[in-house]
Amino acid sequence: MVRPREFDESRVLLAVRDEFWDKGYAATSMADLLRVSGLGKGSLYGAFGDKRALFLRVLRDYDDANLSTLRARVDSAARGIDVVREFVLGPAGDPTGAAARRGCLLANSNAELATGTPEVAAEARRSYAALTTVLVAALERARNEGDLDPDVDPAEAARALLVAQLGILSLGRTGVDVDTLTATARAVLDRLLPAPAR
Amino acid sequence: MVRPREFDESRVLLAVRDEFWDKGYAATSMADLLRVSGLGKGSLYGAFGDKRALFLRVLRDYDDANLSTLRARVDSAARGIDVVREFVLGPAGDPTGAAARRGCLLANSNAELATGTPEVAAEARRSYAALTTVLVAALERARNEGDLDPDVDPAEAARALLVAQLGILSLGRTGVDVDTLTATARAVLDRLLPAPAR
DNA sequence: CAAGTTATGAACCGATAGGTCCATAACCAT
DNA sequence: ATGGTTATGGACCTATCGGTTCATAACTTG
CATH class of the missing domain: 1.10.10 (Arc Repressor Mutant, subunit A)
Structure with a gap:
């Protein structure tokens, strides 16, 4: 019909x-x-x-896909620590730097629209809270697997890692040299993810 | 005339x-x-x-003012470490959260315009490189003043701190709770700025 | 095959965008 | 005081914006 x-x-x-x-x-x-x-x-x-509704739809789909991908990685990764490192290094991963210059649709959109379109800011908060939860799980796994200093508080570290990724995204979008970007990401990771003392 | x-x-x-x-x-x-x-x-x-030229003018003035302010703080601060901590904590400093939601004009603009307006991305690279240089000086001072583990490489740490600030800015723009934001900034700082072993 | 329903895209709309023009006003130097 | 020059702001312009409307085409179901 x-x-x-x-x-x-x-x-x-x-x-x-x-x-x-x-x-x-x-x-x-x-x-x-x-x-x-x-x-x-x-x-x-x-x-x-309309344009606005279409955008919000697309943004939400994007976030959902990102979250699902990360959750799947936690499930499939050999070690929890790998997921966390990949989470921060990912934005700098493309050797051409194209991915870094493109950045993240959510982070870009939030920076552009947070003030005038509260739905975008709310979506970002939702998404980042969910990401943090997944990171906490990955960090707890890493601790159990002996890859993370037990003194590190997973909840605190997860938020720190989110901030680190957002910072890498922001810096990457300037078009900075991708090797420098990667080196910086690694340096931050090494500080944020201390290995257990032995 | x-x-x-x-x-x-x-x-x-x-x-x-x-x-x-x-x-x-x-x-x-x-x-x-x-x-x-x-x-x-x-x-x-x-x-x-026109609008574009006016914007680029305003953006450059903003950057120059930010840089001057940071340089002045390095000169006037009691300790180098204070400047560095303030640099990262600053965006979360306003207890109402208004400053955090507003973010940074340069970071916001770079996220919005980096792809289509290369001048903005170039300005961001220039500004971030200059900030890094100032941070290096502050970190070297902090090391000499006994406030920073000598194992920390100032250049590497400066880039890490820049990333940390950008991440705080990005997260702050979502309107996240300002206490959480501040706590996260402190946690990142504590990891990035280890005190000397004694 | 016919009736009924929805997808389609071109035509059309008013509003607003950024930008130019110009008559006038305000001022300084002589 | 007057001539030369520039600042001023409203009138005006065209292009494009997002969005609506509608005649038609395409398809499913009975």
């Missing part, structure tokens, strides 16, 4: 996400979104609402 | 800066800037050029 969509919703959402990610919210026009999605106005508005 | 300006240039620049700071670049309209500055279009364009 209905006419089905001609487009793949998730493909469109990814294309839209990339556009917002590359240009930022305000600098992305609806015309841009129509171009990268290949849709007409009726379809895009009909399926996702 | 000339007609003098009727407005105070630095007052206008501060008003414009605050507007960009509060709303971000794209979300600030020329109408906003005319309103907060109290100028007419002819005056604003005549004195500072």
Whole structure:
């Protein structure tokens, strides 16, 4: 009884996400979104609402995917400490520096929109709280596996590691030399994750 | 032979800066800037050029002022370590959290505009490099004053502290509870600035 | 095959964006 | 006092913004 969509919703959402990610919210026009999605106005508005709603949808999907990825890594990683290190080193991982310059959609969006769009700030708080919880689990595992000094408080360290990642993201977005960025990330990690005294 | 300006240039620049700071670049309209500055279009364009040029001017002034302030603190502080701690704790200092939510004009702008406006990213790199240099000096002083473990490499630690500050700024902009923010900053600092073994 | 429903995208809309222009006012130097 | 020069701010301009409307096409179901 209905006419089905001609487009793949998730493909469109990814294309839209990339556009917002590359240009930022305000600098992305609806015309841009129509171009990268290949849709007409009726379809895009009909399926996702206006620009703001579409953006918030994309942002939430992005966060959920990030969280799921991290949780999956905690489950599959050989050692808890590996997940934590990867969490901080990840943004500097691409040797071309392109990933570092792109940064994180959530961090970029929060910096751009936190004041005027409280939903974005709230989403960031939600996401960071969830990330912290996962990091705590990874740190406790690391401690049990003998990779972390037992004196380190997992909750405190998790927040510190989140701050470290956000700092690396922020610095990486300036386009700083990627080797320096990586070295800095490693230096911070070494301080934040002391090995057990033996 | 000339007609003098009727407005105070630095007052206008501060008003414009605050507007960009509060709303971000794209979300600030020329109408906003005319309103907060109290100028007419002819005056604003005549004195500072277009929106982009005005913004870059304001951003550079902001950076220069920040740098000067930090340098002055290094000169006037009782101990080098105090400057470094203040550098990281500063963004979380306002007990109402308003300063933390506002963040840093440079960090916010870099997150919003780094991709599309290379001048902003370049300005951020320049500013962060200069800040790092000042931090190195403060750390060397701290070491000489017996407040810092001599094993700590000042250059490496300076970059780590910059990352820490940027992370605090980023997290603070989400509107997270200011006590948690401060506690996190302290925890990071304690790890990054170990006291000398005795 | 027909009826009913929804997706589609081009046409269209008012509002606002940033930016230019210009008549006038204000001022300094002679 | 007057001529030369610049600051001023409102009028004006075009492009583009996000968003709505609607005739049509496409499809499912009975």
